[in-house]
Every structure is written in structure tokens, then in C-alpha cells.
Amino acid sequence: MVLLKYHELFIECLADLLAAEPVLRMRNFVQHSDVSCLEHCVCVAYLSLILGRAMGVNVRRATRGALLHDLFLYDWHHHKRKGFWPHGFTHPAQALQNARRYFELDPVEEDVILKHMWPLTLRHMPLTPEAAVVCLADKLCALAEVFGIYRRMRPQILAFMEAEISDTGLKKT
Numbered sequence: 683m684v685l686l687k688y689h690e691l692f693i694e695c696l697a698d699l700l701a702a703e704p705v706l707r708m709r710n711f712v713q714h715s716d717v718s719c720l721e722h723c724v725c726v727a728y729l730s731l732i733l734g735r736a737m738g739v740n741v742r743r744a745t746r747g748a749l750l751h752d753l754f755l756y757d758w759h760h761h762k763r764k765g766f767w768p769h770g771f772t773h774p775a776q777a778l779q780n781a782r783r784y785f786e787l788d789p790v791e792e793d794v795i796l797k798h799m800w801p802l803t804l805r806h807m808p809l810t811p812e813a814a815v816v817c818l819a820d821k822l823c824a825l826a827e828v829f830g831i832y833r834r835m836r837p838q839i840l841a842f843m844e845a846e847i848s849d850t851g852l853k854k855t
């Protein structure tokens with residue numbers, strides 16, 4: 683069943699990641715309001731696909747990096763920071779470390795993950811068009827989630843997740 687406009691292409695880019703346990707574990711963590719980290723990453727990946735197609739970037743790399751961009755795997759609302767810098771500054775490096783541990787990444791996908799919080803992470807400016815697209819998509823999704831605009835798009839994303847992501851018994855959104 684086609685649930686999203688670029689459903690087939692989206693699956694083609696992400697099928698292996700959407701079946702991977704570390705990615706599914708993101709279901710257990712809240713990102714913004716009642717949106718899980720996994721739902722947020724699916725949303726950012728899908729928006730990156732739409733924007734990336736329009737801008738002519740490599741959508742496979744953009745969507746794969748986008749799906750892993752917040753793979754920090756902890757509840758950031760109750761996370762005790764290890765050093766001076768809060769979650770907003772440190773989680774891209776943590777997500778990259780986890781993503782490297784579980785998946786084979788190419789340099790563009792690494793750029794996407796590490797640079798997605800720019801300009802907050804001032805020194806980590808996106809150097810690839812794919813990273814720039816995901817950086818933008820992440821901000822648009824976060825704003826949409828926080829201000830309730832995401833509600834309009836949400837049924838499609840949730841239906842996609844229900845249909846395409848296997849249930850591992852972990853908490854669902």
C-alpha cells in the first residue's frame with residue numbers, strides 16, 4: 683500500500699535501517715511533546731527526501747543520515763550531562779558514535795549526522811548539500827512538532843510506520 687507520495691523510493695533507501703534494532707530502540711524515547719525519537723527521525727528523513735529531490739541531492743545518503751541523525755539512544759529530558767555542554771550540543775557526536783557502531787556509514791552520512799544541529803554547533807557547519815538539506819528538514823520538523831503543525835502530516839507518517847516497521851515489542855508511539 684502506498685502511504686506516502688515517494689513511498690517506494692523511501693523504502694528503497696531505508697529498508698535495512700527500518701528493520702534494525704538500534705533504530706527501533708528510538709521508539710522508547712520522547713523527542714518533542716508526544717512524538718518519539720523514531721517518529722521524529724522518520725519525519726525528518728521523509729522531509730529530507732522531498733527537499734532533497736527538489737534540490738537534486740543524493741536522497742539515499744540524505745535519508746539514511748536523517749534516519750540516524752538523532753540515534754543518541756537516551757531520554758534527553760532526564761539525561762544527566764557528562765560535561766559542561768547540554769544535550770543540544772553533544773547529541774550529534776553521540777548519535778554519530780552509535781551509528782558508526784551499528785552501521786556502515788559513508789562520509790556524507792557522517793556529515794549529515796554530525797552537522798545537523800548547526801548553527802547551534804557553530805564549528806560543525808554542514809559541508810555537503812545532503813547535510814544542509816537534513817539540517818533544514820530537522821529544524822522544520824522540530825518547529826512543526828513543537829507548534830502542533832505536524833498534526834496534519836502525522837497520520838500519514840504513523841500509518842507508514844505501522845505498515846513498514848516491524849513490531850519488536852518495544853513501546854510504540
Ligand SMILES: [Fe+2]
Pocket residue numbers: 751752773774798799
Ligand atoms: Fe538532533
Ligand SMILES: [Fe+2]
Pocket residue numbers: 722726751752820
Ligand atoms: Fe532531530
